[in-house]
Every structure is written in structure tokens, then in C-alpha cells.
Amino acid sequence: MPRLAGSRAAGQRGGASRGGLSRGAAKGGFSRGAAQQRKRRTCRFCDNKEIYIDYKNEKRLQRFISEQGRITPRRISGTCAKHQRQLVKALKRARHLGLLPFVADAVS
Amino acid sequence: MSKKKIYETTFIVNAALDDPQIDAVIERVKEVIVKNGGEIRDLTKWGRKRFAYPIKKKNNGFYTVVEFTAPSDTIAKLERHYQLDENILRYLTIVLDKNALKAKAAAAMQAKEADTPEQAPKAATPVAVVDEDDEESDDDVT
Numbered sequence: 066m067p068r069l070a071g072s073r074a075a076g077q078r079g080g081a082s083r084g085g086l087s088r089g090a091a092k093g094g095f096s097r098g099a100a101q102q103r104k105r106r107t108c109r110f111c112d113n114k115e116i117y118i119d120y121k122n123e124k125r126l127q128r129f130i131s132e133q134g135r136i137t138p139r140r141i142s143g144t145c146a147k148h149q150r151q152l153v154k155a156l157k158r159a160r161h162l163g164l165l166p167f168v169a170d171a172v173s
Numbered sequence: 174m175s176k177k178k179i180y181e182t183t184f185i186v187n188a189a190l191d192d193p194q195i196d197a198v199i200e201r202v203k204e205v206i207v208k209n210g211g212e213i214r215d216l217t218k219w220g221r222k223r224f225a226y227p228i229k230k231k232n233n234g235f236y237t238v239v240e241f242t243a244p245s246d247t248i249a250k251l252e253r254h255y256q257l258d259e260n261i262l263r264y265l266t267i268v269l270d271k272n273a274l275k276a277k278a279a280a281a282m283q284a285k286e287a288d289t290p291e292q293a294p295k296a297a298t299p300v301a302v303v304d305e306d307d308e309e310s311d312d313d314v315t
Contacts, residue, residue: 163222163263
């Protein structure tokens, strides 16, 4: 119980849960930002019910690397922890086989 | 417990060689697997592909994927062979876990379904297509 109350207090100051929520929404700014983030945060692999991420499917993997060849962090791609681990493994395997770059040539 | 593991090995052959020479290299790899008590389940030749970065000063290579079962000591011998063969630029051997196998089986099933004329009537009835289209479009968007 005390923990629950504490977490609410962190958002707004205590009070009844209803009141706290509505006040937060009225304030705008923060709550809107949070809503946007929440909307984005779905793991693509979970959505598609994928159980294995294949290192051979380079086109699929390419979405998860930046232009420079860096692996997209979880906080941006929204991938869940389980699938991010598998994804990173697949990406690194693909890199080893020359399917994906370690560093993309920006200068060339 | 002593169930044989299923492995998948991908190797890259020097693409500067002629096709028969590449085939010979692949044949030798197969031989190594079979001679050491392995059994080849599947062999896929991807053909020549451009690398994302130069490997051993070459810009492209011939990719081959072999799926096989073998006792565990075969892998060491196989990788030793890879090291010795100058025409093999890179290799990767992995154990296929049960999820990988499941995904593979599912993919094979889908490929089968796509081949059979079952798809034609499905496309004719729009109601049945809706789910599939949704899934596909999701894929494209992501």
C-alpha cells in the first residue's frame, strides 16, 4: 500500500487516484508526451508472433540498424527485451557474414 | 540426451572461382560433414552476393547454407576444414534451437500453401483475404 501511494505521488501530489489523474491530463505537456510514447511502444516481433529472428533475412534486419550501421536501441525501436536479445544476435551474425555493415561508409 | 543436434552452417566461397570450382569446394565441405558421421538435411545455394564490407580484400562471395545433423565433434573438424581451405572466406556454424526449427517448419508450410492452388479461391473471396492483408500491410509499414 505505501508503495502504491508513493508512485502516485511521484506523478502528482497524492490525493484520490481519480483527482490525481485528471489533474495530470489537464496539465497537458507531460501526459501528452507519455501517451505518444506509449502508443509507439509495441514490439514488432511480438505483434507478428515471431519466435525466431533469422540472421539470413538481411532486409528484415536492415530496419533495425541506423544509416551508420549502428543497432537501434530498444527505447527507440520499441522491441521487447526478449526479442531485442534475439535481434542483436541475428544482427551480429549477419555482420559476421558480410550481410550487414559494422560501419556503413558515410565517407566512401 | 544423446539426441543429435541440428546445425546450420553458412560459408562464403571466393566468387572469383568458376562455377565448377565453387561446386567442388561445396562438395568437399559436404564430404567432410558426411565422413564425420553427419547427415545433410538441406543445402541451399544463395549464389553470389556483394558484401557489406570487404572480406579478405574481396567485395563479393558465393554463399551456401547447409543444414545437417552430426555428432558434436564433427563441428571442430568442419571448422578446421574451413580454416584450411583458402577459397572459403568466412563461415558461421550455429545450433538450431527448437524455436528456429519451429519457425522453419512454419515457413516451409507457408511455402507449401503458397504453391498449392488453394490461394486462388482465397483471393476470390474478399472476406477471407482481409486478415491476411492486414498482416501483410503491418509488415510493410514496420
